[in-house]
Amino acid sequence: MALRVSIGQYYSADSVIHRLDPRIKLTATVVFMVSCFFVSSAATLALAAVAVGACIALAHVPAGRLLSQIRPIALFLVVTSVINLFFVQTGDLAASLGPIRIFTGxxxxxxxxxxxxxxxxxxxSLLMLTTQPVALTDAAEKLLAPLERWGVPVSQVTLILSIALRFVPTLSQETRNIVAAQTARGADLEGKGAIAYARACVPLLVPLFASALRHAENLGRAMEARCYTGGAGRTHYHELKLVARRDLPFAFGVALYLAALVALSLLA
Incomplete structure (x- = not known):
């Protein structure tokens, strides 16, 4: 059983995207994700693809490493495609097989x-690969800081997010160790098919859950021993600073992408 999880793992490289301020990257990624829901034609789809492709090229991230992060949720893409293929019945009839009919729409x-x-x-995925988890949570904390005026515990939420991102690779390694240990004891973890695969994962749940609790307890003790309090007045070892020469061209590119998307949507 090959259990490989790359979500939350940072890919070190010296690129334009890596050097950007994490607040710019986080904002641009959120803006692009929201804009994807307004992609409704071939022209806007091509524009979004060009934008992502340009960022990938500038990031110098291997395509295999990027696609490996999407692999765990590839089933979602397949289900989405099948649902739209068989349940959207608009346009001309393209194919028919008994009661199953596929339309051009x-x-x-x-x-x-x-x-x-x-x-x-x-x-x-590109955001996760080009931004360290600590920098990502620091950026989220800075961007959401105004919400603290209304009593939103931003610092606590971003701390939880940082810990979650940090422990994804750790728990992934723990899972591989458990698989190796169970296999060495004669366990059959090579189930075939969805049901067999789910049954093969059951023996891993208890030791993995126990390992996660052990890590959480050790982390809690370490934070308590260091008198961690968090909240207002907490400082950061790395202070985020916007550099006009580095960050403004990328921000201008995002604004240009949005303008082009709006123009193509109005012309469609």
């Missing part, structure tokens, strides 16, 4: 919705 919807979700996931 269903084919267009399957392609459009699947590809735009794929681009959305690519943008999120």
């Amino acid at each position: 269903g084919i267009e919807a399957a392609l459009l919705y699947t590809l735009r979700f794929f681009l959305l996931l690519l943008a999120g």
Whole structure:
């Protein structure tokens, strides 16, 4: 059983995207993800694809590493495509097999919705690969800081997010260790098919849950021993600073993308 989880793992490289301020990257990624829901034509889809492709090229991230983050949720893309293919019955009849009929509108919807979700996931994966988890949570804390005026515990929420991102690779390694230990004891973890695969994962749940609790308890003790309080007045070892020469061209590119998307949407 090959259990590989790359979500939350940072890919170190010296690129334009890596050097950007994390607040700019986080804001741009959220804006792009929201804009994907307004992609409704081939022209806007091509524009979004060009935008993501340009960022990937600038980031110098291997395509295999990028796609490996999307692999765990590939089933979602397949289900989305199938639902649109068979349940959208607009346009001309393209194919018919007994009670199953496929229309041109269903084919267009399957392609459009699947590809735009794929681009959305690519943008999120690129953000995770080019931004360290600590920098990402610091950026989220800075951007959401105004909400603390209304009593929202921003610092506590971002701390939880930081810990969750930090422990994804750790728990992934723990899972591989448990699989190796169970296999060495003669356990059959090579189930075939969805049901067999789910049954093969059951023996891993208890030791993995116990390992997660152990890590959480050790972390809590370490934070308590260091008198961690968090909240207002907490400082950061790395202070975030916007650099005009580095960050403004990228921000201008995001604004240009939004303007082009609006123009193409109005012309469609």
